[in-house]
Amino acid sequence: MKILVLGQGGREHAIAWKLSKSNDVTEVFVCPGNAGTSLEKNVTNVDINLNNHKEIIDFVKSNQINLTIVGPEAPLVDGIVNDFRNLDLKIFGPSKEFAELEGSKVFSKNFMTKNKIMTANYKEFCDPEAALNHLSEINYPTVIKADGLAAGKGVTICNDDLEARKAIEKVFNSNHSEKLVIEDFLVGQELSAMYICNFSGPTFEISLPWTKDYKSRDEYNSGPNTGGMGAVIHPILDEHKNIIFKLHIEIEKILTKTILNINEQLKDTNMRYLGFLYLGLMIDADNNIKLLEYNCRMGDPETQNLMIYLENMKIDFLNLILENNHEGSRDYNLDYINEKKHYSCTIVLAANGYPNSYKKDFYVDLSEVNESENLKIFHAGTVIEDGRIKSTGGRILTVNTFGLDRQKCIDLAYVNVKKIRTFIDKEFKHEDNNLTFFREDIGG
Secondary structure (H helix, E strand, C coil), rough: EEEEEEEECHHHHHHHHHCCCCCCEEEEEEEEEEHHCCCCCCCCEEECCCCHHHHHHHHHHHHHCCCCEECCHHHHCCCCCHHHHCCCCCCEECCCCCCCHHHHHHHHHHHHHHHHCCCCEEEEECHHHHHHHHHHHHHHHCCEHHHHHHHCEEEEEEEHHHHHHHHHHHHHCCCCCEEEEEEEECEEEEEEEEEEECCCCCCEEEECCCCCEECCEHHHHHHEEEECCEEEEEEECCCCCCHHEEEEEEEHHHHHHHHHHHHHHHHHHHHCCCCEEEEEEEECCCCCCEEEEECCCCCCCCCHHHHHHHHHHHHHHHHHCCCCCCCCCHHHHHHHCCCCCCEEEEEEEEECCCCCCCCCCCCCCCCCCECCCCCEEEEEEEEEEEEEEEEEEEEEEEEEEECHHHHHHHHHHHHHHCCEECCCCCCHHHHHCCCCCCCCCCCC
């Protein structure tokens, strides 16, 4: 098979790398890709703008691509799946109608309420004055969410009235949202539950291992929200089996309600949910679960964490997507707790200033990092320039490790992220260690 992966981040590098390991794959193309994908064996970058659906489709036709996999959320919301399906081209991802689960916080919160899926109490607003007036009725901290896509930065946790007012003004002054949601702040452990809703249809979804994402920029979950600063195979999987089974049942109920009801709600489209589905969950001290958000694609950096895990567990990712048996759903969390434990850790190296205005166009030296089956670097905001790796984005790359011991796995990641050097010049003569940063408590 020839496969095209759409996207340019760490998630897409990880997916392309894992797909290239499949015995059923001859070549993987990534559009537009990054420095990391350009360096992978059997992976080729394609320089086409993701907004240009026609040019992407022309490439798929002329290169006889068998399957296209959508990485980021924007093309899904823009309807690239609809464009492909109208031409009978095979693509993995939800149509734009289904992608509203992520594309609109108002749509998703109303969907949760309508279908009795437990979530934080909320109110929606399309008028700035009404939103500001509502602040006198709430308790702090509170959460303000932009309605539209915001690259993982549309959520603001506000500790007081001033922060909330600034967040509301920021949303309504932006060009990506005309509505917002103000909701209660939930306390507990966050859990990312990702599913492959494959071509076999409802009840055949595959549950990938739960992961823990670290969204705040700074240690101890402080600082502004980011697209994610790290991830680990979730610590809660080390709890007693009875706890895991109970959580598993409750999370599966949320998945089932979501799939059945979104398919019913959108039955006039003659489609059903196909693609990745991400449940962002909060588990309180009594193990009660509430749904924070939906994503209609895999998480970043959770995908990087999962791909090194699946590779070491000898699981073919492509087979999960093309799943065509009819034995029912598969759940790798149950496999996890019934077998010997395995761990993976992901640490994001980011440009100083991220998620706000950040430094870029400097050079990254990875020569002291030796990749192995237990250690893999996935690129995000990078390009190759004159044979050097040049930074272009806020999140530059991730260091990903795998092991049988959680702490050793985490330590291996930190030892190697500290080996990465940064220079202001491509000759590597002027080193500057203040160009990047990473959280020092991932896995803690």
